[in-house]
Amino acid sequence: EAGVAQSPRYKIIEKRQSVAFWCNPISGHATLYWYQQILGQGPKLLIQFQNNGVVDDSQLPKDRFSAERLKGVDSTLKIQPAKLEDSAVYLCAGGGLAKNIQYFGAGTRLSVL
Amino acid sequence: AQSVAQPEDQVNVAEGNPLTVKCTYSVSGNPYLFWYVQYPNRGLQFLLKYITGDNLVKGSYGFEAEFNKSQTSFHLKKPSALVSDSALYFCAVRAPKLSFGAGTTVTVRA
Numbered sequence: 428e429a430g431v432a433q434s435p436r437y438k439i440i441e442k443r444q445s446v447a448f449w450c451n452p453i454s455g456h457a458t459l460y461w462y463q464q465i466l467g468q469g470p471k472l473l474i475q476f477q478n479n480g481v482v483d484d485s486q487l488p489k490d491r492f493s494a495e496r497l498k499g500v501d502s503t504l505k506i507q508p509a510k511l512e513d514s515a516v517y518l519c520a521g522g523g524l525a526k527n528i529q530y531f532g533a534g535t536r537l538s539v540l
Numbered sequence: 541a542q543s544v545a546q547p548e549d550q551v552n553v554a555e556g557n558p559l560t561v562k563c564t565y566s567v568s569g570n571p572y573l574f575w576y577v578q579y580p581n582r583g584l585q586f587l588l589k590y591i592t593g594d595n596l597v598k599g600s601y602g603f604e605a606e607f608n609k610s611q612t613s614f615h616l617k618k619p620s621a622l623v624s625d626s627a628l629y630f631c632a633v634r635a636p637k638l639s640f641g642a643g644t645t646v647t648v649r650a
Contacts, residue, residue, distance in 0.1 A: 431583065460638075469544075469630050469640030470584070483637055518583060527572060527591065527634065531583030 431532035433519050439538045445507040448535045451500065452521025458482075460529060461494055461504050462518040470518055476502065506537075514539045542567040544633050546641035554649055559621040561644045563614045563631030572634035573614040575605055577627050578643075584630065590614060601625070621648045 432451040440446050452459050457478050462470035473492065475483040478499040487494070491510070496502040506513055516536050520529040543566045553559050565571055572591055576584040588599025595607045605616045614631060626648045631641045 467642070469632075469642050471640075472637050475637065520583075527574075527589060528586045529584075529638065531576075531585070533581065533583045 433532035450519030456521035
């Protein structure tokens with residue numbers, strides 16, 4: 428089966444610019460997660476979707492970050508405007524709750540200059 | 541509040557020697573515990589999990605982990621390490637969302 432697809436793999440922007448990341452999880456995975464992984468730290472959950480509904484966005488900086496999963500399949504995470512501290516790898520993961528396993532994409536490495 | 545601690549930033553072992561990566565956790569109730577591995581420029585890959593049952597859990601690539609409730613630990617082990625095991629290892633606890641430790645870099649020298 429195909430894995431979790433993420434694009435782009437790398438993105439370099441200047442502060443105050445906007446950026447968007449795309450994720451397509453494994454077919455059939457109703458749950459989708461976006462994580463932020465800052466260098467030297469473990470991934471931190473930003474938002475969790477169940478189909479096209481938000482389950483948990485308590486750690487999403489909503490003044491600048493937004494995410495959507497309109498059709499319950501692929502998802503987009505946006506940052507507007509970006510800050511220097513947003514430099515990180517943004518990981519997308521999908522999974523079925525029954526198996527308690529999350530399948531991760533390779534991530535998008537964002538550098539904000 | 542749930543938390544995970546990986547007390548060692550780095551672990552260095554010689555190929556063929558036993559490998560242990562330490563993890564302790566803090567969570568209310570029964571923990572769901574996981575180990576993931578991350579290779580350079582790759583996403584995290586699931587290694588193994590503890591939900592309930594036998595305290596010794598076997599996973600992918602010859603790894604195993606031992607759940608110790610009294611010590612609130614979930615150490616990852618491999619009896620004989622390979623150079624290809626060199627990677628970044630994350631312990632995680634789910635209660636209910638997944639919280640990761642900071643990671644331990646494992647280097648296995650030939």
